[in-house]
Amino acid sequence: MSEDEAYQHFCQLRWPETDGEAVCPKCGCAETYNITSRRRFKCVACHHQFSVTSGTIFASRKLSFVDLLAAIVIFVNGAKGVSALQVSRDLDVQYKTAFVLSHKLREAMALEQQNRRLDGVVEIDGAYFGGHVKPANVKAERKDRRLAENRNGKRQCVVVMRERGGKSLPFVVRNEGEAVPIARQRISPQAIIHADEGTGWDVMYGIWETKRINHSVRYSSDTACTNQAESFFSRLRRMEVGTHHHIAGQYLHAYAGEASWREDNRRISNGSQAMLVGESAMASAVSRQWAGYWQRRAA
Incomplete structure (x- = not known):
């Protein structure tokens, strides 16, 4: 061209x-x-x-x-x-x-994704990204990195809400429980929620019809399944580990949004995907974050 x-x-x-x-x-x-x-x-x-x-x-x-x-x-x-x-x-x-x-x-x-609302069967799940702590060289000096006192405080939780057969919405929070108020704004009260046994989702029983699955027993069942949410995390994890290798915490929401967009539009052709991004780019206003970024003029 x-x-x-x-x-x-x-x-x-x-x-x-x-x-x-x-x-x-x-x-x-x-x-x-x-x-x-x-x-x-x-x-x-x-x-x-x-x-x-x-x-x-x-x-x-x-x-x-x-x-x-x-x-x-x-x-x-x-x-x-x-x-x-x-x-x-x-x-x-x-x-x-x-x-x-x-x-x-x-x-x-x-x-x-700005004004998107989800309905029907909605899967919700969370996963932690970032905050890698390198283990000590000597085995005797290594600490249990699963304990809070041995972490560096940089881990962030990405929560995705994904409509069965529809679109998805990702958010970055400190823990899964903080995503419930966001879910109330973005998910219809008539929706059916599928979640795992994480304690952060216990309060959802009083808001939606909620179905839970214990992943220590099985990955999916006839009553509950979060495999669509796990598919999103698989893509985002491969992006972090295999492509970008490191994602700074302040930009994690942008990469999560990109993974969500790729998941939602994975069935359409590459040319159609390019046209979707081009149309969105020409409909977007001047970026307040990235205009003049390297000159430190960002608002």
Whole structure:
């Protein structure tokens, strides 16, 4: 794809309702002048000048449209994620550029989950990530890392709520019990909850019809099963161990959201996945966290 073709493709993603014809983001006027020499537009009504990426997460971009489109395709093509180092090599850009660009795409993915509510049969489960404590070299000096006093306090709990045959919602909390108030906001009162025997889920009996399974006895049964939630954790664990190798605690929610998006859209083609991310990216506002990240200008 040439640069002009990639540019026209981004126009189609930004303004699908007008078949790629520019619409002023300031006043909504559909009549614009096309400044072809600078790939910008000027509104006839308010005279505001803008580009196809103005007001999106790609605002103030320096990469070409071909590279941006290639970055989206490369990013969604990894079943268990793609590291920023791999993206930087594939696009021939700095690691810093690939790192911020990847996180902007994760932010666009999370746009689909903002107002999502779950219903029907919902599986809920939690797993702990991060906070690895390296064992001592000498066996006699090694401590039981399962005990709280021998941990480093960096472990975080990722809780996923997954609708049977539907979508999922991940959250990062300190322990499973803290996820119950979030679940009350995001899960319909008429839903049927499937959970394990963790004590954090005991309070759910008074809120939903709840079914429990003891994983020390069996993984699934005819009455309760959390295998769909475990499938999400399997993907996120492989992302952490096999692809990214280390996930900083402050970014764990972004990687959990990415794993959720990949699980929800795993049955559709790679091209359709790329278009979904592209549409979300062009519909997202300028990132408050990642705009000017390396210049420490993030809000």
